[in-house]
Amino acid sequence: MSSTWILGGYQSDFARSLGRDGLGISDLTQEIVEGTLEAAGVDADEVDSVHVANAFGQLYTGQGHLGAMPASVVPELWGVPAMSHEAACASSSIAVLAVLAAMAEIEAGRYDCVLVLGVEVERTMPGAAAARTQQAAAWVGHETDGVDFIWPATFDRIADEYDRRFGLDDAHLRAIGELNLTNAKDNPLAQTRDWRLNERSFGTDDRSNPPVAGRLRRNDCTQITDGGAGVVLVSDRWLADRQGAATPGGASGPLGRIAGWGHTTVSLGLEAKLRRSADGGADPSPFVMGHVRRAITDAHRRARIAGIDDVDCVETHDCMTPSEYLAIDHLGITGPGECWKAIEDGRIRRGGSIPVNPGGGLIGGGHPVGATGVRMLFDVAKQVSGTAGEPQVDGAQRAQTLNIGGSTATTVSFVVESAVSR
Numbered sequence: 001m002s003s004t005w006i007l008g009g010y011q012s013d014f015a016r017s018l019g020r021d022g023l024g025i026s027d028l029t030q031e032i033v034e035g036t037l038e039a040a041g042v043d044a045d046e047v048d049s050v051h052v053a054n055a056f057g058q059l060y061t062g063q064g065h066l067g068a069m070p071a072s073v074v075p076e077l078w079g080v081p082a083m084s085h086e087a088a089c090a091s092s093s094i095a096v097l098a099v100l101a102a103m104a105e106i107e108a109g110r111y112d113c114v115l116v117l118g119v120e121v122e123r124t125m126p127g128a129a130a131a132r133t134q135q136a137a138a139w140v141g142h143e144t145d146g147v148d149f150i151w152p153a154t155f156d157r158i159a160d161e162y163d164r165r166f167g168l169d170d171a172h173l174r175a176i177g178e179l180n181l182t183n184a185k186d187n188p189l190a191q192t193r194d195w196r197l198n199e200r201s202f203g204t205d206d207r208s209n210p211p212v213a214g215r216l217r218r219n220d221c222t223q224i225t226d227g228g229a230g231v232v233l234v235s236d237r238w239l240a241d242r243q244g245a246a247t248p249g250g251a252s253g254p255l256g257r258i259a260g261w262g263h264t265t266v267s268l269g270l271e272a273k274l275r276r277s278a279d280g281g282a283d284p285s286p287f288v289m290g291h292v293r294r295a296i297t298d299a300h301r302r303a304r305i306a307g308i309d310d311v312d313c314v315e316t317h318d319c320m321t322p323s324e325y326l327a328i329d330h331l332g333i334t335g336p337g338e339c340w341k342a343i344e345d346g347r348i349r350r351g352g353s354i355p356v357n358p359g360g361g362l363i364g365g366g367h368p369v370g371a372t373g374v375r376m377l378f379d380v381a382k383q384v385s386g387t388a389g390e391p392q393v394d395g396a397q398r399a400q401t402l403n404i405g406g407s408t409a410t411t412v413s414f415v416v417e418s419a420v421s422r
Contacts, residue, residue, distance in 0.1 A: 001107040002236045003258075005235070005239060005256045005257050005258075006377065007234045007379070009039060009382075011375055011378060012032060012035075014227040017192045024121060028228050029073055029117070029349055032229065036117060044074055044076030045421075047113055048112060049114075049115070051082070052067050052070065052118075053085045053371065054381030055369040056120065059136060060125070066084045086216075098102060109235075113235075117228060117229065117231075118373060119227075119228035120227065120369050131148065132283050134151060138268065139268035140153075143270060151319060152214075154407045156320075156322070166337030172343045174203065176318065176321040183360045184363055185364075185388035187365055188284060190391070199417065202219060220320055220321040221319075221321075222320070222367035227368035227371055227375075228372040233383070234254065256418055257419055259304075259415045261299050261415070262304035262411075264303070264351075264411045265300070273291070273407065274288070286337075293391050299413040307334040311398050312383075312384075312396040313379050313393040314327075314401070315402075316361065316383065319373070320363075321363070325339050326339075328348065328356070331402065332359055333348065350363075350393060380399035385419065397417065397418045398416070
């Protein structure tokens with residue numbers, strides 16, 4: 001079977017408000033398609049297949065059928081087979097399950113050059129209305145009634161479960177928010193890069209860091225974001241046929257290779273997940289979300305690595321600080337329930353032994369929901385190719401992503417390796 005290579009990618013500026021600039025979803029799609037193809041050095045007529053990720057397009061903008069949008073705005077893609085994907089916050093990893101769909105297409109020899117993009121326009125309504133719109137990714141009518149901010153409330157409940165099982169100091173959640181917002185200062189495309197912050201921004205002062213839900217405050221949470229990201233994926237055969245790219249990692253070669261992947265899908269409802277993994281549950285686990293751990297270890301197994309000690313950096317889903325707290329032990333950075341150790345000893349900082357979200361993650365970088373998984377994949381590809389700029393982790397050769405949808409109903413993880421052999 002052919003390997004799947006990340007040839008190049010592109011990300012829009014997540015600080016931009018498209019509506020304020022008089023732009024919409026079609027303009028964003030055109031920017032991402034054209035920017036991605038240019039960065040990859042690929043002409044539109046070389047693309048065999050297109051996959052588009054979007055979580056809430058019809059709800060925020062009224063526009064559906066986004067699989068047809070690339071051909072609508074880039075006429076050279078007319079007639080190229082395309083499809084769209086939705087899986088809440090993991091939508092673009094599902095499109096990167098267009099990396100799995102695209103990987104399957106490439107491995108089967110059906111296609112050799114596949115364009116994957118995630119696009120999301122969210123800043124079309126006031127914050128409270130946007131929060132209600134995003135309830136669509138939860139189990140509507142079962143866990144949304146009477147809840148104003150479903151996702152802060154959901155991840156506050158996950159923090160409560162950690163507290164119940166292991167104990168949890170809220171100061172460690174604040175530290176995650178501070179780390180990611182600080183990392184974002186060095187990311188020229190981050191939504192919060194120009195925010196003015198001080199020590200009160202990460203404390204319990206209600207004016208500087210207002211409460212949102214339970215123990216979560218403003219800087220524990222991601223922002224409503226407009227933005228997109230794209231990657232071009234190619235096969236061994238495509239690389240061999242392209243002049244000057246037969247040797248991966250050369251000047252005209254790919255950014256990295258997708259070495260392994262994991263994907264699990266479970267119930268929409270949060271409480272069913274927590275019950276299942278608890279003592280006496282149907283699938284008891286030392287991890288709060290056993291299925292998340294399984295997606296991670298499946299990615300390790302397929303990449304033929306022993307575990308997180310063989311990974312140099314991580315891009316994880318910090319939609320709220322408890323989701324990164326959960327990622328720390330599920331990735332194996334610490335033992336179950338010991339996430340606080342990695343926060344206190346600095347190992348997840350950019351200069352630590354296993355940096356997490358060196359460019360700011362979702363809290364610092366922004367979270368245009370359907371684009372997040374593609375953005376993560378592009379960022380780790382930049383890390384392993386040494387092209388990440390200021391957020392670069394020195395010597396990174398192998399990196400991992402962890403992208404979740406809803407309350408971890410959909411979980412996707414990729415391991416990406418340098419195009420140059422270790």
